[in-house]
Amino acid sequence: MTANGTGASDRLLTDFKRAGLVLPSLSTLVALAILLALGTWQLQRKVWKEALLRDIAQRAAQSPLDIGDQLVAAPPKPYTRVRLIGRFLHDKERFWFADGRLGSGFHVFTPFEMAQGNIVWVNRGYIPAALKNPATRAAAQVEGPVSVVGLVREAGERNAFTPANDVAHNVWYWRDLTALSASAFTPEVKTAPVMVDLEAAPVDKDGWPQAGTALVSLPNRHLEYAVTWYGLAATLIGVFFAFARGRLRRF
Numbered sequence: 001m002t003a004n005g006t007g008a009s010d011r012l013l014t015d016f017k018r019a020g021l022v023l024p025s026l027s028t029l030v031a032l033a034i035l036l037a038l039g040t041w042q043l044q045r046k047v048w049k050e051a052l053l054r055d056i057a058q059r060a061a062q063s064p065l066d067i068g069d070q071l072v073a074a075p076p077k078p079y080t081r082v083r084l085i086g087r088f089l090h091d092k093e094r095f096w097f098a099d100g101r102l103g104s105g106f107h108v109f110t111p112f113e114m115a116q117g118n119i120v121w122v123n124r125g126y127i128p129a130a131l132k133n134p135a136t137r138a139a140a141q142v143e144g145p146v147s148v149v150g151l152v153r154e155a156g157e158r159n160a161f162t163p164a165n166d167v168a169h170n171v172w173y174w175r176d177l178t179a180l181s182a183s184a185f186t187p188e189v190k191t192a193p194v195m196v197d198l199e200a201a202p203v204d205k206d207g208w209p210q211a212g213t214a215l216v217s218l219p220n221r222h223l224e225y226a227v228t229w230y231g232l233a234a235t236l237i238g239v240f241f242a243f244a245r246g247r248l249r250r251f
Contacts, residue, residue, distance in 0.1 A: 021244055028240045032233055039229035046222035053218060060216045064149045069116045071152075071192040079216060080152045082196060086114040088122070090134065090141045092184040096172045098126055105129045108209045109172070109195070111184060112148070120192040121180055122148065125209030137208045150196040151214050 056079045064083040065076065076082065088110045095106035105128040112122045124140075131137050156175030158164075165172045167183050181191040200212025 021247055024240070024243070028236060032236055035229050035233035035236065039226045039233065042222045042226035042229060046220065046226065049218065049220045049222055053220065056216060056218070060151060069114045069118045071114075071120050071194060071196075072118045072190050075192060075194040076152055078152055078154050078194070079214075081149065081199075082152055083147060083149050084112060084114060084120065084122075084196065085145060085147050086112050087145055088112055088124075088142065089119075089184075090143075093134065093170075094121075094172055094180055094183070095132060095170055096123070096175065106132060106171075107213060109180065111191075112196070118190045118192065119181070119185065121177060121195040122150065123153070123195060123197040123211075123213065125198060125211035126213050127209045131208055140208055148196075148198055150198040150211075151216070152194050153197050153214065154194055 059077060059080045062081055064081040066085075067076065067082045068084060068086075071082070071084075089112070090110060092111050094109040096109055098105045098107060105126055107126055108124045109121050110124050111119045113119055127137065134141055153175070155177040158174045158176070163173045165174065165176055165179060167179065172180070175195065177191070177193065177195060181189070185191065197214035198211035200210075
């Protein structure tokens with residue numbers, strides 16, 4: 001650096017000290033680094049989420065695996081298509097409160113007994129609240145061996161806004177597979193750690209339950225988040241320069 005350059009830097013540093021800008025400058029640099037890191041992290045998350053969505057779409061579109069009782073010991077990845085042969089235990093239906101996307105009602109969770117007596121919970125689909133009583137949809141309560149195709153789903157997770165499951169009144173707000181099984185079976189009965197959402201197909205002549213309720217997608221707003229963080233970084237730079245210019249003009 002030339003002597004003139006060194007002198008200009010020294011004068012600028014002196015002006016910053018006189019204007020009380022050293023600490024605000026350091027604070028701004030730290031905040032700027034954090035905002036830029038968050039924006040970059042969201043772009044990395046975007047790449048990861050897009051790869052995950054492609055993987056899910058591929059599994060959901062493949063030919064169904066004839067997996068049966070293996071679901072208990074070695075379940076495949078979520079959203080894998082599977083074919084099961086067994087029978088529904090309709091007397092042990094459980095009702096998961098619908099999120100409103102399809103209207104006021106429930107998703108019908110029914111235990112499905114496979115060849116070796118193992119159980120997997122199957123989401124047979126959505127019903128309006130008025131059809132919660134099985135007698136109102138007796139035609140759909142198919143007895144005997146059936147073959148069904150659906151997507152493997154993981155157990156749910158409860159967040160701070162999710163009500164507790166009302167086991168006594170058979171109203172469930174999240175997919176607690178352990179509690180579902182405990183409410184219907186003795187501990188000796190083996191149940192799968194995953195469940196299966198049936199594919200869209202009319203189960204009875206009236207179309208209830210309506211299957212195909214699984215959302216084969218995940219929210220991907222990481223680009224939006226990245227733009228937000230980078231936008232805040234640009235705003236911070238603009239605000240700091242306006243602030244610094246005003247302070248420097250006083251000296």
